[in-house]
Amino acid sequence: MDHPCLVTLERDSAPRVLFSGDRLVKVDLPPGTRCIYPKPPIAKLKDLPAAIRHALHHPLGSEPLYARLRPGMSVTIAIDDLSLPLPPMRRPDARQSVLEVLLALLADHGIDDIEIIVATGIHRRMKAAEIRWMVGDRVFDAYWPDRLYNHDAEDLDNIVRLGETELGEPVELSRRAAESDLLVYVNISFVPMNGGHKSVAVGLGSYASLRAHHNPETIRSTHTYMDPGDSELARKIARLGRVVNEKLSVFTIETTVNNRMFDRNLSFLSKNEDDLDAKERFLLEALVATTARLPQAARQALFDKFPAPYEVTGVWAGETEAVHERTLARAFEQYLVPVQGQADVLVLGIPYISPYNVHAFLNPLLVSCLAQGYLFNMFRGAPLVKPGGTLVLFHPCTDKFDHEQHAPYVDFVHRILPETRDAVRLSHQYEQKMARDPAFLQMFRTGHAYHPAHPFYMWYWGENGRQHVGRVIVVGADNDYIPKLFGWETAPSMDEALYRARGGEARSLDVTLLHMPPIVMGDVTP
């Protein structure tokens, strides 16, 4: 029997409703199309503060946290930034819940040399209001800005080299974290590629440290981001993380959230369109019509207005790898849907948000990263689409960038990408030069722009998808040149996209729709 999250469309099936940026569009897919829906949200922890205390007192592969504390010691707490979960979760954020318990415990043990670092890696600096959102008013008011601040991967005076991996990869880290008696990491795992060694080694690392693994060669060797056991990227980061854990006293706290991305009144967005009741159908029609008519700024404001009602489904603490094993198991429990066989055509509605555009417009480079990077990789086992298969994307690919956050992206897309799409050439010929651009570095260090190397990483991120997929066809693009720049084709409709995918021949195609958001992953057996 098929899994309840797998739906095969019939001749009289309703159109599917997909995100196309910040619009919702109705799409007629051919009979026989297999739609993979997200699993319903798994149960939340009933008493979160109690679960957090339990995790700290009964850690995995470590002494209880209280046994590692002594009065007067220095403690650095690092937390994930707002790139996850997506959209930002309703308050209290899981980070706030953990911090409040953790800080009370530290205070009970006479520890007041505490600093909290937002582990941004080379992401943009979070704004004060965003940090307040993550940590809650009480923690923010007590610690911001002197003892609660963003990591600065380019503050070279405050980055230290911990050593190298056995393969000579440099391990560089925040000086404060490295020189503290104890480093506690507070994570939210949104997808299985989050957390584990990535938290400290990437989040508190330097650009030099990141280059060892954020490169096209590593991405090309990575089968899937979403299964660390099958990811060269995860293996490399783990190598760095083990050096960190050998040198420093690290205590890891990880949390998982469920799939409740939409509030109750919008939860029908993750349902089979054939199963909607009359009220839900009406609301869906209204939403499709509204997003079609509203100007872009209003649509963005509308989506920004509603944080996600995610609930915490697990919290574990202790030694990094032991903790992460549990985190992964819970994440897979929420996301994996068993799928038999790969498709000729994988259809993806590209939503309006990615980890790198919270409170900003999803620019075209992020569309490519989301499509060929994140969404293509939403599998364990084999990719959802056959080697050489077709991705059909729904997105307008609008040539628009946030002037502040994505300033270096404009240069990358309009000055560098026209020179070459070859990720290896980009990496060897252009990346370091742009990464040292003094103006973009200043915007990164003192403003809220991403690091000038970040757009390169966004391109590399799509590299395993790019190597695997034969062609990408975009439906609904409002221009031709951006898709062309990315090496994509455009089609005015789904029918036309399928006609192209068939190569003009009258052959039938296995079509699969990954119906997300919320997050869903295929556990694919070829």
Next chain:
Amino acid sequence: MAGAYFDVDGTLVSTNLVHPTLFYVLNQGTPLATLKRLGRAALKSPSMAFAELVDRRTFNELLYSAYGGMSEDRLLSLADEVFDDVIRPALFPGARDLVRRSRDAGHDVILISGALDFIVERLVRHLDASGFIANRLEIERGTATGKMLKPVVAGPEKARLIREHAAREGWDLAECFAFSDSYSDLPMLSVVGHPAAVNPDKRLELLARAYSWPSFRLG
């Protein structure tokens, strides 16, 4: 190699051309001489204010006429004080770091300023920059005439000077950087491949936004 051309006043330091000039005017040999120069400067101030609005070059010429009659010795002997008391305290907090990062990126840092050469030279040393393009006073028999030597470094002329400088150095302008705070420096920003707006005035800020130029504040 490539060059990074930095405007100075408003970009790296919060002072403008008037501040050092005022220092010189206020530090004459006798109180009477100071009073005389101050009076002359006050008389010129309406025309300077008008010139500032319409033509940078005329403004510079009017401003630097205040140096007329000052001995070269005095100009140079006060230059260290001008730098220590006026310029150095006015450096924006991030200025040194920005210049250092330009050097780290392999750029030769060139300051291009309407200020006077003997002041800018001291800033070049302080920031460990590579060189400068600045205004020079005409000196006759050891005394400033109050006129400026050509070319006058201001507005569109800066673009031409950068083009010539880059050509002499064998740099590709498309690879060069330029930093300025003012819309009046649009020609200089437009001539390089990597312009950036630093502490931009409103008009430059809008323009930088329209053209997706990097824009940030050092202050």
